[in-house]
Amino acid sequence: MKKFLLPVAALVAAAGLHAADDLKQNVGIGIGTMIFEGQSGLLSQICAATTNGCFGNQTFAITTGTLGARPWTGIVSNGEVQTFVRENMDQLAREIAAGQGESIDTLAELIALPADQRAEFAKSLQAKFDTIYDSPTVTSTEVVEHIAQIVKA
Amino acid sequence: MLRRLVPALLAAAAAVVSAEPYLPGDLQAEADRLALADDREWLTLLHVEPTWYGLRRSMVDDPAFFLSPRGVHDPAAELAATIEAVLKPVEADARHAVQRFPARTAYLVRRLGLDPARLPMPRSEEFEEAYRGLGPRSAAIAFPTAYMNTPASMFGHTLLVIRSRVRTGMASQAINYAALTGEDGGVAFAVKGVLGGYPGHFSLMPYWQKLNEYSDLDQRDVWEYELALSPEDIRRMLLHVWEMRGIRSDYWFFDENCAYYLLYLIDAARPDLRLHDAAPPWVIPLDTVRILCEAGLVDEVEWRPSLATKVKARAARMPAERAARARRIALGEEPPTAAVDGDPAAAADELDLAIDYLQALRNRRKVEQAAFQPRFVGILQARARLGVPAREAISAPTDVAPDQGHRSLRLGFGGGISGDKTFISAEWRPAYHDLLDPAPGYVEGAQIDFMGIEGRWYEGDARPTLERWEAIGLRSFSPRDVFFTPPSWKVDTGITRELVGGGGHSEHHAFLDFGVGACWSLPWSGLWYATVDADLRIVDTDPSLALGLGPEIGAVVRAGPLSLNPVARWSSFVGELPADNWSIGVSGSYALHRDLAFAFDLAREATWDWLSTTAALRVNAYF
Structure with missing residues (x-):
């Protein structure tokens, strides 16, 4: 699969990043979305419902920080690949299984894969699903690593 | 000869002067001459609005947003302070005002016809770098629809999405205005939310985070309205967002909320539109979408199913x-x-x-x-x-596109007969949607009636009387199926006029009615539901409390513009004021137009040992 030459460096570098990552950033399937702690129970729902028009998710606003606290980066970085895969673990897994989808396209963009190679990229990920998700407890950094290996191969 | 020489000399002189810095006094005089302190665009940049007590005030509460200590109340003082700060020499260890306030700087450059090269700091490199990084292609409003059975939102939410030239939709930048509510819950949360007790902030995040939150977790479909804004418009909007970074404003649930701030961002992009002037005093996210559509600002609609x-x-x-x-x-x-x-x-x-x-x-x-x-x-x-691709995507149900919905303020006029008396009636309901309002654009089975008040004038009475004041009337009827089994519930509270036994005179009763149950789809369009209700009454006699318990069963049937809501309920009041109240009836509406409908009620009811029949007809108009 030598045709994916260009993004190899980006992916390999991204795969190498996890050594420095926190443990908490290394997220498995089914965990990513659990960051959102919602209030449950009918009464609190009603109380919240009457006030919560556009509050959004407060937990998230705090962890993400406001505009002032977070640099406004738009440039592709290796950290972004890690972040993207971590925050979209389940979505990416199911799109790889289906052989298409917006998450795969986004991943391809983050690693600067030329547009004409993206369909092929999605197909090869689908074919290698068992290798990428080699265990139910696979983590996001392992997924990035496995994808990098497939692209390199 | 001389006449031709003078302009040439002047031009030559100007060329020499062009390297010279501007003097604050000159610019101030020019700004005064153009009356910039009262200019609509300047006031928009400062979020200044007239207040009910007649003075102008900025809606932004954070002193860091102002260069002048009097800036909150005084746009002229802020203008003078801004001119001074923009002309200040660059100091190595201090952040220059141009870095911090690039939108105000751009405004002054444009309106005063300044040459940026003659400013100590010609442009905000911090902003320019961020702008290049974003590579904006277009801007869109994302509207996650209302979903009653999660705490996140009843009215829906709006956020701004900046789409990049190269990235997929989910990797767009989301600009979100939200309150930081911390760990509060329940009543504290409700009270502080309504009374502006939480700080509101703009935050920026990858759009996928919001999509994960709304479409996956909250089960809310997301509508995206791409805005017809030029690259210059989007740049102006981002300049303003940059100035709002880290700035706190008290978050008021009903007016200074996400929808309100979003209109300010659009106004910053297109100062000629003045959208926030057109907004109703209660800004609901759906209203924003409608205002944008009506202003011709919407290019394209996309839909992301939950x-x-x-x-x-x-x-x-x-x-x-x-x-x-x-x-x-x-x-x-x-x-x-x-x-x-x-x-x-x-x-x-x-x-x-x-x-x-x-x-x-x-x-x-x-x-x-x-x-x-x-x-x-x-x-x-x-x-x-x-090894095969997914089947074709699910297409958007266009009949429920939020911009198709009726406006949220309702006025109703009509008349009818109750017991043996005829009456005329008038109703005012500021927000938002009930089960019999025109259905397109709204989520089926979800109702939020807020502060609706109906007065009636009965024949023979000297003056009109309050028929019903519904502080809050909520319905969340989500159909159950083999996949999902959400609860259905309702809450009504307010004051109602009821006929009372022993002559059939009327009394005003305060009520708080809470019901829980389940709901199923009808084989054709609509749903049916059953709830068990607890109904607390405060009546104007001694003893004054009554608690009723009993079932309610009903349906909402849709056939084109016609909606019918047959209901039967029975409530056994216990305690100090025993009575068996029941009612059976049907209400309905026929939508002539998105914002105009006929409505009727027919009911036979027993209230406090008094039997009566009511028939009423109304015309409802939505504004």
């Missing part, structure tokens, strides 16, 4: 046996290989349904992590082995 929507749509388009098996596969009752037969495309669709459903169950914490991981990966493995 997991729940996908589950329902996929199940509806495949044979029932396949849908039922997909459910069992998601629940772990059958292996994923059970779906794989001679037809890979159909098997793929079945497994995609199982995957959607399992993910939805996980998001609702109906499946433990330990059980989820192997089951999810197992189904995905079977799905990947099929």
Whole structure:
């Protein structure tokens, strides 16, 4: 699969990043979305419902920080690949299984894969699903690593 | 000769002067001459609005947003301070005002005809770098629809999405205005939210984070309205967002909320539009969408179905046996290989349904992590082995596009007969939607009536009387099916006029009615529901409290513009004021137009040992 030459460096570098990552950033399937702690129970729902028009998710606003606290980066970085895969673990897994989808396209963009190679990229990920998700407890950094290996191969 | 020489000399002189810095006094004089302190665009940049007590005040509460200590109340002082700060020499250890306030700087440059090269700091490099990084292509408003059964939102939400030239939609930048509510919950949360007790902030995040939150977790479909803004408009908007970074404003649930701030961003992009002037005093996210559509600002509409929507749509388009098996596969009752037969495309669709459903169950914490991981990966493995793409995407239900909805303020006029008296009636309901209002654009089974008040003038009475004041009237009727079993509930509170036994005179009673139950879809359009209600009354006699318990059963039937709501209820009041109250009747409406409908009520009821019949007819108009 030598045709994916260009993004190899980006992916390999991204795969190498996890050594420095926190443990908490290394997220498995089914965990990513659990960051959102919602209030449950009918009464609190009603109380919240009457006030919560556009509050959004407060937990998230705090962890993400406001505009002032977070640099406004738009440039592709290796950290972004890690972040993207971590925050979209389940979505990416199911799109790889289906052989298409917006998450795969986004991943391809983050690693600067030329547009004409993206369909092929999605197909090869689908074919290698068992290798990428080699265990139910696979983590996001392992997924990035496995994808990098497939692209390199 | 001399006449021709003078302009030439002047031009030459100007060329020499051009390297010279501007003097604050000159610019101030020019700004005064142009009356910039009262200029609409300047006031928009400062978020200044006239207040009810006649003075102008900025809606922004953070002193860091102003260069002048009097800036909150005094746009002229802020203008003078800004001119001074922009002309200040650059100091190595201090952040220059141009870096911090590039929108105000750009405004002054444009209106005063300044040459940036003559400014100590010609442009905000911090902003320019961020702007290059964003590479904006277009801007869109994202509207996650209302979903009553999550705490997140009843009215929906709006956020701004900056789409990049190169990235996919989910990798756009989301600009979100939200309150930081911390760990508060319940009553404190409600009170502080309404009374501006939380700080509101703009925050910036990848759009996928908001999509994960809304469409996956909250089960809310997301509508995206791409805005007809030019690259210059978008740049002006981002300049203003930059100035709002880290700035706190008290978040008021009903007016200074996300929808309100969003209109300010659009006004910053297009100062000629003055959208926030057009906004009603209560800004609801849906109103924002409508205001933008009516201003001709919407180019294109996109729709992202939530997991729940996908589950329902996929199940509806495949044979029932396949849908039922997909459910069992998601629940772990059958292996994923059970779906794989001679037809890979159909098997793929079945497994995609199982995957959607399992993910939805996980998001609702109906499946433990330990059980989820192997089951999810197992189904995905079977799905990947099929090697076929997903079936075509689910298409958007255009009849419920939020911009199709009626306006939220309702005025109703009519008359009828109650007991043996005729009456005329008038109703004012500021927000937002009830089950019999025109259905397009709103979520089926969801009702939020707020502060509706109806007065009636009965024949023979000297003056009109309050018939009903509904402080809050909520319905969340979400149909149950084999996949999802949400609770249905309702809350009504306010004051109502009721006939009382022993002569049939009327009294005003305060009520708080709470019901919980379940709801199912009708085989044709609509739903039916059953609830058990607890009804607390405060009446104007001694003893004054009564508590009623009993069932209610009803339906909402839709046939084109006609909606019918037959209801039967029975409530046994216990305690100090015993009575068996019941009612049976049907209400309905016929929509002539998005914002105009006929409505009627027919009811036979027993209230406090008095039997009566009511028939009423109204014309409802929506503004």
